[in-house]
Amino acid sequence: xxxxxxxxxxxxxxxxxxxxxxxxxxxxxxxxxxxxxxxxxxxxxxxxxxxxxxxxxxxxxxxxxxxxxxxxxxxxxxxxxxxxxxxxxxxxxxxxxxxxxxxxxxxxxxxxxxxxxxxxxxxxxxxxxxxxxxxxxxxxxxxxxxxxxxxxxxxxxxxxxxxxxxxxxxxxxxxxxxxxxxxxxxxxxxxxxxxxxxxxxxxxxxxxxxxxxxxxxxxxxxxxxxxxxxxxxxxxxxxxxxxxxxxxxxxxxxxxxxxxxxxxxxxxxxxxxxxxxxxxxxxxxxxxxxxxx
Ligand code: ATP
Ligand code: MG
Numbered sequence: 001x002x003x004x005x006x007x008x009x010x011x012x013x014x015x016x017x018x019x020x021x022x023x024x025x026x027x028x029x030x031x032x033x034x035x036x037x038x039x040x041x042x043x044x045x046x047x048x049x050x051x052x053x054x055x056x057x058x059x060x061x062x063x064x065x066x067x068x069x070x071x072x073x074x075x076x077x078x079x080x081x082x083x084x085x086x087x088x089x090x091x092x093x094x095x096x097x098x099x100x101x102x103x104x105x106x107x108x109x110x111x112x113x114x115x116x117x118x119x120x121x122x123x124x125x126x127x128x129x130x131x132x133x134x135x136x137x138x139x140x141x142x143x144x145x146x147x148x149x150x151x152x153x154x155x156x157x158x159x160x161x162x163x164x165x166x167x168x169x170x171x172x173x174x175x176x177x178x179x180x181x182x183x184x185x186x187x188x189x190x191x192x193x194x195x196x197x198x199x200x201x202x203x204x205x206x207x208x209x210x211x212x213x214x215x216x217x218x219x220x221x222x223x224x225x226x227x228x229x230x231x232x233x234x235x236x237x238x239x240x241x242x243x244x245x246x247x248x249x250x251x252x253x254x255x256x257x258x259x260x261x262x263x264x265x266x267x268x269x270x271x272x273x274x275x276x277x278x279x280x281x282x283x284x285x286x287x288x289x290x291x292x293x
Contacts, residue, residue, distance in 0.1 A: 005069030005193050009200030010051045011208065014065050014074035017043070017056035021188055024096045025075045029054075032211035032290070051204055062191075063088055069195035073205070079165065079186040083126050088191040091205075092212055095219070097188035098167065101126055103133075104177040105161035106154050114181050117141045117161060123153035124163035126184075133163075133183040151175040211290070218288040222268060225260045225284045232279035233257055239274045241267050262288065 015025045029036070035048045045054040055071055062076040063086030074088075077097050081088060103122070105111035111120065114137045121142045124130045134141055144159055151171055153159040163183065166172060172179055190212065192205065228236055233248055236259055240246055246261035259280070263271055268285065275283060 005072060005195035005201070006198045008198060009204060010053060011073060011201055011204050012053050012055060012071045014055045014057055014062045014071040014076070016059040016062070016076070019059060021059065021075060021077065021097050022056075024188070028075075028094065028096075028212070028215065032208075032215050050208075052208075060084075066191050066193050069193045072193055072197060072201055073208075074191045075188055076191060077186050078189050079126065079129070079184055081189065081191060082184060082186075083128050085128065086191075087194055089194055090189045091192050091209060092190040092216075094188045094190060094212075094216070097186070099165045099186050100167075100182045101129055101163060101184040101186065102166045102172075102179045103130075103161060103163050103181040103183060104151075104166075104172050104179045107176050107178040109160070111161050112180065114139060120160040121158075122161050122163055123150050123159035125150060126163060129184055130163040133181075151177060210292070214290040214292050217293065218290045220265050221262050221288055221291065222265055223260070223286040223288050224263050224271075225258065225282075225286070226275060226280040227251065227256055227258055227282045228275075228278070228280045229255055230257050233259065235278045236275060236280060239271060239278060241271065262291070 016022050034050050034052060036045050036054065037048070043056050045056065047053065055065070057065065059076050059080050062074040063081045063084040065071045066074040066088045067086040075094070078090070079099070079101055103114065103117065111117060117134060117139050118141065121144055122130060123144045123146050125145065125147055127143050127145045130143055144153070146153065150162050150164040152175060153162055154177065155175065162177065166179055169179055197205070237246060240261050241263055246259050249258045249260070251258055272283060
């Protein structure tokens, strides 16, 4: 019997088979408690403890598989989804695979602004995104679609400039190219099919999403414990940017108290310094596995 999005309860999730996103995606799935056998060898993987199967494919194919309901969910770069124009819903941005799609040209050439691309040849693996950006800017250029090693196209005189993914910019620099315009900002996303799903699958997706939310929250937070003189506790409460009121517990030394709470990771150093200044000591920071607010 043909599998359709509105039949059955087992979720089928597409992930990249072998590339930059693979390990981080598997880490995330394992981080939310899903267990798989050796993923490197199969195209299809059954999860041992959740009603999920993984389909491991090239990232280019993921948006369309999800659009068509062959897979219910997919983990893929926003750049790929946007390029394919697939009809899917983005459920979640996931803080990895962060990059940007940029126009770049030889450093010492005459292309410096978007208008300078007029009449030029641009090599890219993202012809649709590139074309629509140029069109928006009223620029006509000749786009050459190539699938890899785009950054060497100008040196090979295949193109005057390129439009390619950049994360650090080192690859561009190493090839004598200058990044001129960011045309798309991207991160890995969890996408869902817009086909109707069975109620069983919808429930499972809700459960799955709750775990991802908890995991993301936990990754951005730290559990912090410290001791402080009781008299300093009001000041300490004011310093802590916690979501909930901190836990304050008595210690054997009656003058002292223990304070426990959760703080956002980006405020960690600033808060630490202030806490020390307010009289806190023995400050311990712990990672959090997951959290439900
Ligand atoms: P596949 O064989 O699955 O088609 P690929 O070669 O197209 O793989 P990868 O190079 O593995 O793709 O990149 C996968 C995704 O990683 C990109 O689509 C993008 O979302 C993200 N990414 C993050 N940083 C970069 C970068 N510096 N260069 C390329 N991709 C990046
Ligand atoms: Mg690809």
